[in-house]
Amino acid sequence: MAEKLLMIEHLNKSYDDLCVIKDMSLTVHKGEVVVVIGPSGCGKSTLLRCINGLEPVQGGRICLSGREIKHGSRDLPMLRQKIGMVFQSYELFPHLSIIDNITLAPLKVQKRKKEEVEEEALSLLDRVGLKDKARQYPRQLSGGQKQRAAIVRALCMHPEVMLFDEVTAALDPEMVREVLDVMLRLAQQGRTMIIVTHEMQFAKAVADRVIFVDNGEIIEEGKPAEFFKAPKTKRAARFLNIFEFSPVKAQN
Amino acid sequence: MPDLGLEVLFKGKNMLRLLGGLWAALEISLISVLLSIPLGILLGIIMVRKELVLRVITRTYFEFIRIMPQLVLLFIVFFDSTKLFGINLSGELSSVIVFTLWGTAEMGDLVRGAITSIPKHQYESSLALGLNNAQTYFYVIIPQTVRRLLPLSVNLITRMIKTTSLVLLIGVVEVTKVAQQIIEANRTSSPNAAFGVYLTVFMMYFLTCWPLSILASRLEKKWG
Numbered sequence: 001m002a003e004k005l006l007m008i009e010h011l012n013k014s015y016d017d018l019c020v021i022k023d024m025s026l027t028v029h030k031g032e033v034v035v036v037i038g039p040s041g042c043g044k045s046t047l048l049r050c051i052n053g054l055e056p057v058q059g060g061r062i063c064l065s066g067r068e069i070k071h072g073s074r075d076l077p078m079l080r081q082k083i084g085m086v087f088q089s090y091e092l093f094p095h096l097s098i099i100d101n102i103t104l105a106p107l108k109v110q111k112r113k114k115e116e117v118e119e120e121a122l123s124l125l126d127r128v129g130l131k132d133k134a135r136q137y138p139r140q141l142s143g144g145q146k147q148r149a150a151i152v153r154a155l156c157m158h159p160e161v162m163l164f165d166e167v168t169a170a171l172d173p174e175m176v177r178e179v180l181d182v183m184l185r186l187a188q189q190g191r192t193m194i195i196v197t198h199e200m201q202f203a204k205a206v207a208d209r210v211i212f213v214d215n216g217e218i219i220e221e222g223k224p225a226e227f228f229k230a231p232k233t234k235r236a237a238r239f240l241n242i243f244e245f246s247p248v249k250a251q252n
Numbered sequence: 253m254p255d256l257g258l259e260v261l262f263k264g265k266n267m268l269r270l271l272g273g274l275w276a277a278l279e280i281s282l283i284s285v286l287l288s289i290p291l292g293i294l295l296g297i298i299m300v301r302k303e304l305v306l307r308v309i310t311r312t313y314f315e316f317i318r319i320m321p322q323l324v325l326l327f328i329v330f331f332d333s334t335k336l337f338g339i340n341l342s343g344e345l346s347s348v349i350v351f352t353l354w355g356t357a358e359m360g361d362l363v364r365g366a367i368t369s370i371p372k373h374q375y376e377s378s379l380a381l382g383l384n385n386a387q388t389y390f391y392v393i394i395p396q397t398v399r400r401l402l403p404l405s406v407n408l409i410t411r412m413i414k415t416t417s418l419v420l421l422i423g424v425v426e427v428t429k430v431a432q433q434i435i436e437a438n439r440t441s442s443p444n445a446a447f448g449v450y451l452t453v454f455m456m457y458f459l460t461c462w463p464l465s466i467l468a469s470r471l472e473k474k475w476g
Contacts, residue, residue, distance in 0.1 A: 052380050081382035091377035095395050095475070104391060105381035157381060 002030040005065060005192055006051070006161055012059035013043070013050055013216075020046045022216040023060070028161065031190045035203040035224070038213035039239060044196045047213070048163045051194070052085050064160070081109060084154030084162040088169050090146040092138040092153070098125070099134040102153045110157070117156070124152045128182050144175030148182055161192040168199060180206075200243050204228050212236045257445035260438045261452060270449075273430035274456050277416040280344060280426070284351035285409050291352070292359020299364040310360070317357035323418050325350045330422040343424035351412055358408050366400040367393075399475040406468035410461040417457075427453055 006028040013021040020043045028034055036044045049055045051062055056071040063069065069079050092101050102121040106112045125131045128148040130141075138146055147167055154162060164183065168176040180202045187193060187206050197203055203210060207224045212231070220233045231237045261267050299310045317325070330346040333339055341349070370393055378388040420429035431449045438445045 054376055054379065077379075077382050077384045080380060083380070085377070085380040087373060087377055087380075089373060091371075091373045093374065093378075093392055093396070095399055105383060108387055108391060109382045153381070 002032070004028075005030045005032075006194075007063045008047075008051070008060070009063075010060040011047075011050060011057060011062065013046055013055060013057045020216050021050070021057075024213075024216070024218060025060075026211070026218065028192060028194060030160075030192055033187045033191075033193045033195065033206055033208045034211060035207035035209070036194065036196045036211045036213055037198070037200070037203060037239070038219075042213045043216040044213050045165050048085065048165050048194065048196060051163060052080060052083055077109070081105075081157055082160045084157060084159030086147070086150050086154055086162070086164050086167050088166045090138070090143070090150045090170075092146055092150055094138050097135050097137055098130070098141070098149050101138070101149065102156050105153075106156055121152065121156055124155055125149070127185075128152055129178075142175060143171045144178045147171065147175075147179045151179070151182055151186075155186075161194065162186065164193065164195040164197070166196050166198065168197070200228065200240070212239065214239070254447075255444045256448035256451065257438070257442040258448035258452075260434055260442045260445045260449065263438070266434050269430050269434070270427060270452060270456070273425060273427035274460070276344075276424065277419070277426040277428075278413065278460065280347045280351060280419060280424070281409070281413045281416050283348050284355050285412060287348075287352045288355025288359050288412075289405065291356040293363050295356055295360030296363020296367065299360055300367050314357045314361060317354055318361075322350065322354060322415055323421060325354065326418060326422050343419065343422045346422055347416070347419040347424055351416070355408065355412055358411075359405060362401060362404045362408065363397075366397045366404075369400060370396055399471075403468040403472040403475075406464050406471065410464045410468075413461055413464075414457060427456060 004027050006026075008024060008026040011021050011024045012019070024043075024047070026034075036047065038044050046055065050057055051069065053069045053071050053073075053076045061068055064079055064082060067075070067079060069083075070076065092098070093104070096104065099118065099121055102125070103114070103117045106117040106120075107114060122131060122134060125134055128151065130145060130148055130152070133141060133145060133149070138149070141149065151167075167183075168179050171179065176199065180199065183193070183195070184202075184206055193206075195203070195206065204224045209221060210224050210227045211218055212220045212227070212233075212235075214235050220227065220231060220236045222232070227236070228240065231240060261270070295310060295314075298306055299314070301307070326346060329350050330341060330343060333341050333346070374392060374396070375388060378392040379385075383391065416426060417428045419426055420432075425433075431453045435445045435449050
């Protein structure tokens with residue numbers, strides 16, 4: 001087995017009295033693609049936010065390569081450079097062009113050389129089919145293009161793990177595919193990824209491991225082939241059923 | 253062509269006097285604007301903070317100034333300062349005080365609005381990229397706030413320039429007051445002077461504020 005990259009131990013998270021994550025433990029290995037699925041409000045997005053230190057937690061530990069990620073700690077900006085996060089609503093910076101969006105953090109945070117970063121940004125943009133959009137502003141791009149640019153922005157920091165928070169949920173159906181294709185390619189390259197999604201077909205194709213979360217707990221986990229074919233728990237089976245339709249009219 | 257009494261403008265130094273009056277009005281607005289902008293930014297930043305006491309104080313100040321007609325504020329500062337504190341403020345100084353108080357309140361509210369209109373996710377995506385708090389403000393939040401703020405504050409400046417026409421009521425000789433004086437002095441020789449002189453005053457205000465208006469809508473289009 002590859003080395004352990006991300007370790008989550010007995011994580012507890014609540015908002016006031018509402019418990020969102022209950023005693024959750026999860027280990028992600030280098031090069032592994034973990035897909036997290038579950039009903040809305042089950043805590044899967046919160047899990048990603050905790051991994052990025054965007055939320056204070058009430059108990060447990062999250063460690064990346066042995067270093068603890070803690071909300072509000074001093075070395076959090078350092079650790080976050082190793083974690084790429086892509087949001088549902090893209091969150092590109094509207095006042096910067098696409099290329100400036102991508103190079104901002106490498107230049108200002110990692111203090112890398114401008115020529116080198118721009119070259120890398122352009123070649124990454126080229127790979128997602130957006131090289132000609134480099135000088136444009138986010139408002140000139142479609143949703144799918146913005147999301148691909150946001151993925152490039154995260155990639156350009158050379159993260160060790162990428163977090164995807166329902167990145168296709170805000171997109172029109174015909175744009176979903178172009179974003180998912182980019183993610184499939186990243187998975188092929190052996191990147192470590194944690195993906196929260198409602199695209200079950202995509203999950204089946206991309207995942208090394210599927211995790212089903214409900215009410216802030218991991219209910220079931222397994223290889224995608226087994227999990228989607230024959231889930232062991234009733235709750236997972238019921239959830240997967242939501243995505244199935246049976247014909248309501250008589251077929252000839 | 254009807255008789256607009258425009259000839260009075262060319263009598264003696266009348267045109268120069270009008271321009272002098274315009275300058276008096278602009279001077280009051282300019283000083284007030286220069287004071288209001290930094291104070292307003294400060295007020296706006298305080299208004300978005302969570303401390304209850306600060307919020308109550310700034311909110312009360314803002315609502316008080318906004319509800320009060322500017323004319324009443326001018327009267328309170330000009331007349332009541334003498335009565336209450338025994339100090340004699342000139343009309344110009346009173347005007348600058350009132351316009352600064354007003355400008356600060358309005359500017360503060362604009363700043364508050366601009367800051368709170370930046371979505372929380374913009375902070376988060378910046379932090380997620382590894383930027384620290386200071387970098388997030390410097391590179392992501394403040395540039396966006398300024399872009400939202402600029403067109404609105406240019407509009408505020410035009411409003412402040414227009415409203416200086418009220419200060420004649422506390423004895424400041426600004427452009428409208430000069431116009432009245434010219435009209436009065438020429439009442440018998442040019443009975444129609446009111447038309448021409450006020451038309452000139454209108455044009456002066458228009459030519460001062462119009463470029464600002466254009467600037468504001470340009471900025472809005474560019475960054476909107």
